[in-house]
Amino acid sequence: MQIKKINNKIVYESAVKLCVRLFYLSSLNFSNGVQGENQKLSPTIDEENFEIFRNSAKIWWNVNGKYRALHAMNRLRVPFIRDGLIRKYGHGNSSADALKGLKLLDVGCGGGILTEALASFSADVTGIDPSEELIAIAREHVKENCLLSQRITYKIETIEEHSARNQGKYDAVILSEVIEHVNEQEAFLKLCIDAVKPGGSIFLSTFNRTPLSYFWGIFLAEDVYKVILKNTHEWSKFISPQETQRIFETNDCKVEQLKGLLYLYSPWNRWVWTNSTAVTYIQH
Numbered sequence: 399m400q401i402k403k404i405n406n407k408i409v410y411e412s413a414v415k416l417c418v419r420l421f422y423l424s425s426l427n428f429s430n431g432v433q434g435e436n437q438k439l440s441p442t443i444d445e446e447n448f449e450i451f452r453n454s455a456k457i458w459w460n461v462n463g464k465y466r467a468l469h470a471m472n473r474l475r476v477p478f479i480r481d482g483l484i485r486k487y488g489h490g491n492s493s494a495d496a497l498k499g500l501k502l503l504d505v506g507c508g509g510g511i512l513t514e515a516l517a518s519f520s521a522d523v524t525g526i527d528p529s530e531e532l533i534a535i536a537r538e539h540v541k542e543n544c545l546l547s548q549r550i551t552y553k554i555e556t557i558e559e560h561s562a563r564n565q566g567k568y569d570a571v572i573l574s575e576v577i578e579h580v581n582e583q584e585a586f587l588k589l590c591i592d593a594v595k596p597g598g599s600i601f602l603s604t605f606n607r608t609p610l611s612y613f614w615g616i617f618l619a620e621d622v623y624k625v626i627l628k629n630t631h632e633w634s635k636f637i638s639p640q641e642t643q644r645i646f647e648t649n650d651c652k653v654e655q656l657k658g659l660l661y662l663y664s665p666w667n668r669w670v671w672t673n674s675t676a677v678t679y680i681q682h
Contacts, residue, residue: 442556442557525551
């Protein structure tokens, strides 16, 4: 009987210690898991798209690679943004100092293709992206230009995190080829609006949701010419300019300018302005 009691006590104490240890470890794992998911899974992040872009970070600055259309798009979208801000803030001509003194936010900046181009006009540009890999590429690339590196700040942040800490901070917020990759698009756009100063500007470019945009932006781009990675786009997430205008107006914003763009595939690899917004458009 005595031996049995001792054994029971040993077993009991060992079981208690084991339970406490397991609870401690599981609580750590749970805490770390929640933190990781909150960082990764903001409500607006599309996990599948996030992984596609994150895994292709190393080819971001290959001007002849899978992001060549984004590189080529700068020829139209950069002057559109620059000239819109010059008209609004009266900063003179399109010289290298055209945007001096303005604070811009590039949402979903990726590897910094647009961020660097905007900073070349002397704007102070903050680029945010939830991908650590893409921000690392952006930071490394901008080191090649001392002047630009002084004007650009890159942050590994979601729009939820950044907007909460920077409400009404920026003269302009830019989301170019981004909104078609996120969940809860209306909430996402509202967060972008929150980061703009009263009277400031938002520039948005994206795909319209039409049969032609499916043919041009998915079938030709991903399956025929293969200029972008497979499954980069979901047609259901394309959004019409009427829908974005409604969201803007709901949040006391007015669309001042709307233009259509079209990407011409090989051998041209260039964007052109068009009177139609059926495929791609840009708004201010």
